[in-house]
Amino acid sequence: MTMILANWPLLCTPPAANSINRSSWLQNVSILQSSSSVSLPITTISAHRCCINNKDENTATTSLEEFSVLKPDNGIDNGNLWSTMALYMFSLHIPLSFGGLSVVASILGQSSLDPQTEAVCLLGIQILELQAVLWGSTYFMKNKTPLFDLLRIFQPNNNSNLSGERNWVFASIVGFGFLLLIVFSTSFLADQLTSSKEVNNHILKEIVSSGFISKGACVLVYCIITPLLEEIVYRGFLLRSLVSAIGWRGAVVVSSVVFSLAHFSVEDSLQLFIIGCILGCSYCWSGKLSSPLLIHSLYNSFILIVTFLA
Template sequence: MFSLHIPLGIGGSSIVAYVLRQPALDPEVQVISLLVVQTLELAGALLLLSTAARPEHKLTNFFQVKKTDKERNWVLASALGFGFLLLMILLTSLVTSISSGGGRAANSPIVNEIMQSSNAAKAACAFVYCITTPLLEETVYRGFLLRSLASRTNWQQAVLVSSAVFSAAHFSGENFVQLFIVGCVLGCCYCWTGRLSSSIAVHALYNAIILMAT
């Protein structure tokens, strides 16, 4: 019932296959190429935000905690956000399953193939989904986009707009609603705690749970 979105870096595997002149990549090569592309995307995003962003949107500011936010228990907020996220995804999955007359695959065929291969491929896949992807997406969509929108409008609208962009950027029409909900919960975690580490932790835990269900 659950779905796990494919990182944008998965498209890099087709480029690797073209360079290697292979119609299809082995799971190990595929996950390594995914790891490399995701790492390059993360490094590029961090470099861009560190050098080109306006002072208030500098990378170092994303991890600064305001004095008013230090009193809030970000661990408790993250735990509540994670629990609420799983509940909402479960409910939407049940609705989708009932409306479609049956369940569907938990993950993409690419992820399933990787998770059924060697332990090294599984470890690399887990690193991508639980470390690299949360860092990249939370920095871009919550740290930069949501923060930028919130400086021009109220935080509720900023969460909704950034979540819609987050969902659309995954190019998954069938998972748009679930990804939008994920974005909203992560955005609320960031806004309430004032810590990007909160949304990163929830994002990583969510991906880990879904990956374990594969």
């Protein structure tokens, strides 16, 4: 199973470039011309204006690129990258996440699982998927095949000149606050434009309310195991590998699209894409996987609390 979403219906603006007072500059030129017999050619003024514009554009581009401290990672080429993602999707993610509970129900001879059994089985399935990813990384790296190199994923991959100024806790707080702002604003707009809609998932509500064991299993799954699993795959591996090929902005967009599609939820696809972008930006800015991991965990915790209290 994947990231919990409330049914809300459904970064980096560069610093302003150094400005130059062109009118003041031209006024000084006029005074100089009137006080001397030497006149400045129009082409000189035009060339100076062109240099100013180019300087402004270069400053803005540099500021935007400096948003990310991730260094290009040449550990895996594009062919291996997408074949690895396909291997993960079709051999682990889809069979376990979308067929695991059905297999358990068939083994137990039941048409459907009761909420407590479902919560415990869900926990076991997610642990199995995470363990498979960890085992796969160890096995393939021993055979010198770049799959999920966990040592490479969890090592800070950043520019040392900027990373000292980037606090991953601060990035997590800002990212989580921005995410909540989007959730509340879109929910408010939806209530104004459409009829009011309950935000809680009825199935999840039933599971969480079925007992202490179910609550504990849901907390472990949605607040610890799932965030760890998904951040390793979609940010630590996919986004980080894409940076060297298409830059950090393209990597954030592409990894967020894959993140959204991997949940197989058309209704929640836009929300998932936005969440993926926020998580990706926090990783790029901080250079540490702990930042999107914390945001992911806090968001799921928030949705669990809302669901339980609704």
